[in-house]
Amino acid sequence: MNPPIRLGFAVKVLGRAGLKEHDSRRWQNNPHLSVSLAYLRDIFEYLRSQQITMYRISSDLAPYASHPDMPQFHNQLDECAAELALMGELAREIGLRLSFHPSQYVILNSADEALTAKSVWDLRIQAELLEHMGLGPEAVVVLHVGGVYEGHEPARERFVRRFEQLPETVQRRLVLENDDVRFGVQDTAWIHARTGVRLVFDNLHHHNHNPDQMPLSDALALCLATWPVDVRPKIHFSSPRTEMRIIERQDKATGKRVEELQQPVWTRHSDFIHPFEFIDFLRAADGLRPFDVMLECKAKDLALLRLRDDLARYAPDLRERVT
Amino acid sequence: MSETADAVYTPEHAPVLVAVMNNRSDFERARDEGWYRIPLKRAPRRIAAEYLAFYQTGAFGDEGCAVNYFAPVRRFQVLSRGELLPDQPDHPRAADLYYRIEIGPLQRLEEPVTSPRLRRVTFIPTTLGRLLAAREVNDLWQRDDVQERLWAALREAGLLAEYRYQLGEPPNETLIDFALFCRDGRIAVLCETTPDPDPDLRERRPADYELVAGGWQVMQLGEREINENMAACVDRVAALVRQLGGQAATAD
Numbered sequence: 404m405n406p407p408i409r410l411g412f413a414v415k416v417l418g419r420a421g422l423k424e425h426d427s428r429r430w431q432n433n434p435h436l437s438v439s440l441a442y443l444r445d446i447f448e449y450l451r452s453q454q455i456t457m458y459r460i461s462s463d464l465a466p467y468a469s470h471p472d473m474p475q476f477h478n479q480l481d482e483c484a485a486e487l488a489l490m491g492e493l494a495r496e497i498g499l500r501l502s503f504h505p506s507q508y509v510i511l512n513s514a515d516e517a518l519t520a521k522s523v524w525d526l527r528i529q530a531e532l533l534e535h536m537g538l539g540p541e542a543v544v545v546l547h548v549g550g551v552y553e554g555h556e557p558a559r560e561r562f563v564r565r566f567e568q569l570p571e572t573v574q575r576r577l578v579l580e581n582d583d584v585r586f587g588v589q590d591t592a593w594i595h596a597r598t599g600v601r602l603v604f605d606n607l608h609h610h611n612h613n614p615d616q617m618p619l620s621d622a623l624a625l626c627l628a629t630w631p632v633d634v635r636p637k638i639h640f641s642s643p644r645t646e647m648r649i650i651e652r653q654d655k656a657t658g659k660r661v662e663e664l665q666q667p668v669w670t671r672h673s674d675f676i677h678p679f680e681f682i683d684f685l686r687a688a689d690g691l692r693p694f695d696v697m698l699e700c701k702a703k704d705l706a707l708l709r710l711r712d713d714l715a716r717y718a719p720d721l722r723e724r725v726t
Numbered sequence: 727m728s729e730t731a732d733a734v735y736t737p738e739h740a741p742v743l744v745a746v747m748n749n750r751s752d753f754e755r756a757r758d759e760g761w762y763r764i765p766l767k768r769a770p771r772r773i774a775a776e777y778l779a780f781y782q783t784g785a786f787g788d789e790g791c792a793v794n795y796f797a798p799v800r801r802f803q804v805l806s807r808g809e810l811l812p813d814q815p816d817h818p819r820a821a822d823l824y825y826r827i828e829i830g831p832l833q834r835l836e837e838p839v840t841s842p843r844l845r846r847v848t849f850i851p852t853t854l855g856r857l858l859a860a861r862e863v864n865d866l867w868q869r870d871d872v873q874e875r876l877w878a879a880l881r882e883a884g885l886l887a888e889y890r891y892q893l894g895e896p897p898n899e900t901l902i903d904f905a906l907f908c909r910d911g912r913i914a915v916l917c918e919t920t921p922d923p924d925p926d927l928r929e930r931r932p933a934d935y936e937l938v939a940g941g942w943q944v945m946q947l948g949e950r951e952i953n954e955n956m957a958a959c960v961d962r963v964a965a966l967v968r969q970l971g972g973q974a975a976t977a978d
Contacts, residue, residue, distance in 0.1 A: 423741060423774065426776075432798070433800055435800065435801050437802040438776075438799060441775075441825075444773065445772045445774050448771045452771075485804050485805075
């Protein structure tokens with residue numbers, strides 16, 4: 404029997420008041436990775452109490468570690484080697500699968516060499532954090548292809564070139580996710596064929612950007628097949644936000660701020676996961692190799708806990724397969 | 727790194743961990759060497775904070791049974807006791823691991839946060855705003871609305887309760903929402919609120935039978951009862967206090 408499907412959530416904890424995800428003090432107040440790790444330790448204890456076994460760590464875990472003008476922060480990973488190793492031990496004890504998802508400012512295929520260099524620096528830090536924790540190949544850094552710039556194909560090719568130049572540590576940890584406006588699964592698959600990078604399937608992005616009309620189950624299967632047989636793939640799942648949007652703008656005639664209602668856009672995440680969409684998705688994935696699911700939604704861990712309850716009510720057979 | 731920067735950084739919501747200081751040598755290390763230790767095995771569920779504050783026990787004489795000092799947290803390290811205290815290499819726990827929390831200069835609170843009834847204090851997670859405004863240790867806890875109103879009503883009625891009174895040691899501790907100590911017994915008031923503001927607290931709720939076996943009188947108060955008939959709730963507590971001979975001077 405396959406191990407259960409892990410459900411995870413990203414970064415911010417809503418289910419317990421006051422848990423911070425990283426040391427957010429400004430540089431003048433000497434934030435430190437070790438303090439972030441203490442926050443992370445408290446989050447891990449919360450995850451343990453809720454039997455949550457997958458979690459995305461804040462990309463800001465090591466404060467100012469790649470700030471070019473603040474060398475005093477550049478050595479934090481080495482300074483925290485023992486503490487990182489201990490966090491890795493704790494993660495293994497709990498059975499936690501961990502990951503990073505760098506911010507939108509990390510762009511490997513940027514036309515700007517300086518931005519690329521800074522991006523590589525950020526990727527290296529996140530990969531090395533996972534290395535220092537002694538985590539296996541399931542612990543990954545999830546990235547998008549990036550910008551289109553002068554053209555779609557040159558942008559893909561530049562990603563491949565830059566990937567090939569990455570430090571080996573980063574190459575091993577990096578996985579590539581289809582996005583919702585520029586690079587879909589066909590593109591990430593094209594890059595996979597040239598680099599071997601593993602692919603993370605994102606259902607909402609696929610619905611929003613699927614120029615080749617690839618059926619969802621085919622796209623999912625294609626991404627899952629890029630993972631080595633002994634490493635459990637992961638995917639991202641989210642539901643679109645359906646509410647009217649309140650947009651604030653300045654009235655040209657009066658100069659006053661006014662609120663305006665606009666229809667939703669389907670790229671935005673809902674607060675909670677739509678249980679029926681999720682059930683249909685898992686049923687559609689029947690027969691494919693097993694995977695873990697990172698839930699992307701605004702209610703974070705509360706949404707994960709609610710989804711468990713929803714599965715128990717509406718699809719008890721799936722609830723038994725999910726942790 | 728400048729001391730000044732630490733001193734001016736006092737945001738209201740900054741997390742604070744109130745830790746217990748029960749001997750002078752630990753206090754001198756915090757003051758003179760800038761560190762405090764917590765054994766990994768007995769660490770509370772929440773250790774991370776931007777500030778440490780210290781509850782000094784009765785061992786400190788005039789300064790005892792109060793929080794008098796706090797300090798900014800600079801760094802966490804994990805070290806063995808032997809590394810922390812190299813002058814005690816043969817200590818039976820020399821190999822045990824500890825969090826060594828490096829702190830900046832101790833800052834004295836304008837007013838000490840006292841424990842008027844000398845309650846047993848362990849670790850209390852709070853915020854800088856609460857610490858700076860607190861009059862006594864029970865004010866340090868973040869309470870939900872229902873419990874806050876019950877707390878205020880009990881206080882107004884002259885009933886002196888200890889909030890989140892801890893039984894046992896981490897990680898197996900349990901917490902009584904409101905504990906009242908009387909001359910002839912102890913009362914555990916447990917609030918039934920939905921949803922519980924912290925799902926983890928459900929795990930740390932002591933079982934009724936354990937409390938009764940430990941000599942506690944248990945009183946359950948539902949959220950609806952508290953919301954709709956606070957006066958009756960307070961009367962019930964007051965009646966039980968009278969039945970148990972009135973309140974004791976100390977919480978033990």
